[in-house]
Amino acid sequence: MSWFDDVYKEYEKKAQDDPLPGKGKPLPQSSLTGDVLDRTIRNANYLPPWIKLQHEIRDELNQLLKGKPSAYEENIELINNKIRKFNLSFPPSFQKRLITSANLPEQLKQWE
Numbered sequence: 001m002s003w004f005d006d007v008y009k010e011y012e013k014k015a016q017d018d019p020l021p022g023k024g025k026p027l028p029q030s031s032l033t034g035d036v037l038d039r040t041i042r043n044a045n046y047l048p049p050w051i052k053l054q055h056e057i058r059d060e061l062n063q064l065l066k067g068k069p070s071a072y073e074e075n076i077e078l079i080n081n082k083i084r085k086f087n088l089s090f091p092p093s094f095q096k097r098l099i100t101s102a103n104l105p106e107q108l109k110q111w112e
Contacts, residue, residue, distance in 0.1 A: 050089045057082050058111040065104060072101045 047055075057079060064075050080098045087095040099107045 053086050061108045
C-alpha cells in the first residue's frame with residue numbers, strides 16, 4: 001500500500017462524517033451539455049474577443065439604423081474598420097461583408 005492509498009482512506013473516513021451537499025444526487029442536465037471547456041467558459045461568463053466584437057458591431061449597426069441617414073457615412077467607416085478586425089479572426093469563407101448605406105439593413109440581419 002502506498003502513501004496515497006493511506007491518504008485516500010483517511011479522506012474517505014472524514015468524508016463519511018461530513019458529506020458534501022448533493023452527494024449521491026444526479027447533476028442538473030444543464031451542467032452536462034457541451035464539452036468541459038464550453039461549460040467552464042459559459043459558467044465563468046467569459047466571451048471570447050471575437051464574440052464581444054461581433055456583439056459590439058451588431059449593437060452599433062442597430063444604433064446606426066435608428067439614427068439619421070445623414071450620419072450613416074461617418075459611422076459606416078468606423079464600423080467597417082471593426083468588421084475588418086473581426087474578419088482577421090476567420091478564414092475567407094466565414095468573413096462578413098463590409099457595410100454601405102445601401103446594404104445596411106441587409107447586413108444587420110447577418111450580424112444578429
